[in-house]
Amino acid sequence: MSLSEDIKDYALDIGYSKAGFTTADGFTDYVQALKSRYDEYSFYITRPTAPLKAAIPRDISPSVKSILVLAYDYSKESFPEQLIGKIGRAYQARCYRPAPNRIHGARYQLMREFLMKNGINVDSELKVPERLAASKAGVATYGKNSFAFLDGAGSFIIIDTLLVDVELQYDEPTYEVRCPPKCTACIKACPTSALHEPMKVDPRRCIAFNHWVTQTDNYYPGGVGGYIKPEIREKMGIWIHGCDICQEVCPRNKARLKTKLPPDQFLIKIAQEFEVVKLLHLSEEFYAKVVQPLMYNYIRHRKYFRRNAAIALGNMGDTTFVPDLDVAMQDSEGLVRGYAAWALGKIGGKKVRKVLETGLSRETDEFAKNEIQSALQSA
DSSP states (O other): OOHHHHHHHHHHHTTOSEEEEEEOSOOHHHHHHHHHTHHHHHHHHTSTTOHHHHTSHHHHOTTOOEEEEEEEEOOSSBOOTTTTTTBOHHHHTTOSSOOTTSHHHHHHHHHHHHHHHTTOOEEOSOOOOHHHHHHHTTSOEEOTTSOEEBTTTBTOEEEEEEEESSOOOOOOOOOOBOSOTTOOHHHHHOTTOOEEETTEEOGGGOHHHHHHGGGSTTTSOTTOOSOOOHHHHTTSTTOSBOOOHHHHTOGGGHHHHHSOOOBOHHHHHHHHHOOHHHHHHOOHHHIIIIIHHHSOSSOOSHHHHHHHHHHHHHHHTOGGGHHHHHHHTTOSOHHHHHHHHHHHHHHOSHHHHHHHHHHHHHOOOHHHHHHHHHHHHHO
């Protein structure tokens, strides 16, 4: 048995759904595509991590020869109805960028250790475009919603890549879109029109992107900061971490979505305790037991969880939450007060106006003050 076969067999043994190999020559088309869409992706291109340089791995690490691409099907168990439409399935599955002390992070570490025990050096710092690498390695195909698709699992997959210093048996690429030719279901379903053409997404309008990109106000240059435009907020619905809409409407995912799958007992427990209004208040206990296990991926500052919750409550339009938003209007964080004001403006009514007027009389933060004044115009 060859080394390439050994690696693939081990990947399947520890739970990956498919593995493939491709060269580390680089992704020049990817670099050119991003440069041609600089307006949409300037925030990403100019990141300190220099993603365009990493797309040509040998320029940074000449010893790298191959890329191992691994796909994990995270939809083998069902997702509770209480969490659907609020938290993206990939986050519920706890497998996106997992910590090494969690089961999905341990799988990645096991794969890395297996390679090293076989005398293969692994570069774990370089991050190549994963979906493109997956198609180049014959692991996945493309979808018009810009996701990678794996036969039998649809787009509900996580892709891991490992760059190694040996040449392996490279797989045939699968550069193809297998969606029905005339299907535009994902484009039509995108609430914010972030997905505006087949395989073209403006991330600045994406619900999931807006949830987490502002975790640190100065992390992303290029005009992307800690502010979600009202026109986007109104279309975010009750999603508070991620969004699955373009995957849920995809005909290539129908079979998996209709399949009766065994329950995830941990998610069942989380779902019993989860409420959006609890995320607004975000006690230490709720954060530790419910939020952190699922939503550890991007958001580091808790005020952004609370902001997302305020937007969701505003979009619910339920007067039951006015007292909770009133409490948030007295929070120490101006960002929380501002988005709570927006939510109150969406709900409206005499009680809401009184809360907003009281809040305005004591407000000192310019962002929050502007939000309160705008909310009073619509309340």
